[in-house]
Amino acid sequence: TITLPNHGSYRPHDKLNIIYSPYPRENAVLANGIHVTNPPRTLLDCGRTLEFIYSLPIFDDAAADGIEEKQILQECARTTLDCSRIFKLLRYTDAGSENGGESFARAVMIENGFAVPQLQVSFADSLTGKQFRVDFLWRTPDGRIIVGELDGTAKYVDPKMTDRRSIQETVQAEREREQALFRAGVTEIVRLTFDDAVQQKPLIAKLRRAGVPCVS
Template sequence: MRRNPEIERIADNAEQCQRYFFGTTPNQKRAMRKRWRVNEYVRLCPNVYARSEYYNSLNPQERAMHLTRTLAIKYPQRIFGAMTAARVLGFECPWSNAEMEHVQIATEEAISKRRQGTCERIYVHPLTYVVHNGIRVTSPERTLVDCGLRYPYAKALGIFDSALRSGMVNAKDVEKTCAGLHKDCSPVRKLLRDADEKSENGGESFCRAVILDAGFARPELQHEYHDPANPKRTFRTDFLWKYERKAIVLEYDGMEKYTNKHMTNGHETRQIVYEKRRREDALRRAGVTTILRTDYEEVRQPRSLIQKLLNSGVPMALDLR
């Protein structure tokens, strides 16, 4: 199709701002629609487009934020809530959530049709907002309440962990918001009890949620050990249980530990595996009796993980009462 310099400039500018683009004149809308029909563009919702190659290069989190930024410009009076607000506020959200590429729009009006394409309307009352990075979202505490009520425990715990870690919200404010609602907020209160700002990422939060949901005792997070052979070397463990002279460590291996150059410091996988063995040797010298490992796939289908923890003597919550 013939090149359209005006449309190309609009698309270039949108990509530089990490968002999608839309037409503001009949000619622009017509030109974008033509390119969508021949698969040059992806259409996210009416009159919102992305170049197909650019769209395919984005991960689910990036796609969600691109759409949110676009709609915030196209409809500046909109207030975003639930998972969308959590993403805007910088809370860690699960990639696997089925609603990842949808946006939640908060409203106090009666809702006749909840979802239209990629947009879902959610009822929030009283509806107030804060502005974060130029986008209107529900307050951090209301955002946590709505996420806690809408999403399963295992998916929501990471949002609560990262929210507390950010310092943007505290448990008392969330409790106060719950008290002002005529709803059963027991799922939110359970999340508040179990949330821990020491959790370093969403994968570890998801893993801990599955462990707690299975009835195991709450582990200590990020416990620091010194290597007796070299006291200057310290190691922090993902999860630790100390019980009846046992010190059981569970390490969560996200694939980023092996593939993300920022996390691996540019080291090859072989070197990383060697460092992992050195680390395990140091932990055993420091008194750790058992070292277990897990990953996202095992946590997602946790039967083998649960059996592994049981076989290793990880205590159940009831055992410590």
Template sequence: MWVDYRTVRAALRQRTVLVVCNTRGNYADSRHIHRLWSASGEYCVVGGVRVTTPARTAAVCTNSMQFMAAMEVMCCALRNGTSSTEIIACATREGLMNANAQNVFRFATPFAENGGEARALAAMILCGFAPPAQQVEFVDPQTGKRYRVDFLWRTRDGRIVVVELDELVKYRDPQMMDSRTLGGVIDDERERSEGLKRAGVDVIVRIRMDNLHDLEGLKQRLARAGVPLRRR
């Protein structure tokens, strides 16, 4: 299950382990161990250790984590084949349904390809923007190259606005650079932008993970680009 390293780091700092129990014993929670009763007691085995099922894990996280972190877990579960119906049923059965979980169930999708994209989607939802289409493919009419964009909106006046999440690792990691120089990576990004424009994209906004920490700044920037707000 992928989540952004910032989410993992925050969880580790809490220094607590959540133990799911299928019996109501007299064990009290301690500083580092919290117990959560489960009606079903369902589990799976990973590396010889009993752990909660993907559906149960997602249900617990949507109930207890903040929206952005919970969206990472939920989007990952959906992308890896766990159905939203199964997760929602688990949350309902186990008494885990709350307002945060309902919001996550409303907006999570299986189309985020990594934790960064899931976190960016959550940030844009928190900013009040309409849910975007994801992983939409365009074909450059000049070169025939195909490009998939991270997030896309079609405005009322017919314009296409695209938001791309740039992760700095692709400018530093030799594997992601695929034997290209830094200049080559930048040239490819420029070629991609030009190809998308030729394919009909009107506006391209590039954001970084750091931008997700300043929601007001992100909201202003995307609003200026024409990203539509969500209808209440």
């Protein structure tokens, strides 16, 4: 993908995507010796050309890297392009997202009408005092606390994530973690996978069964 100030003599090509923009060259940054658009402009282009579920992980990551909302809004002010998608993304961007998988799953939740969850909320075990963070959290009007956990097989087999414990030890530790969350007041724990989010229907079904609130 390249950006050009006018249509010139370039013709469409299946391996070349052209974004026409009077983008000042002095605002570009160097990446591996190539002039590329700076992060705010790149976010604007990604947000306008990608679906929400694919754009939100990019915006979350940029926010975690220190890109501020006002910088992106300044880019919107410089263009005559429709920035309605960007405004929606900024509304839901959360630097607290721990990884792209969690951002993608949250985007799917939002697109399917579920209430936006709190991210990375900590609970203290009333028995041991240990702190546990959860991926997603919803508090319902009737006082229930629903936790969503995005699981992957790596947590059971990757030595970096298991502290070199066996699968059985890791599973047992996960059970103890769940018990601690219930002692801390959690009502329901919903286990989700990235495949659930990609397919969408399994994720929707699990959240509905758990009673995760929807927005009107």
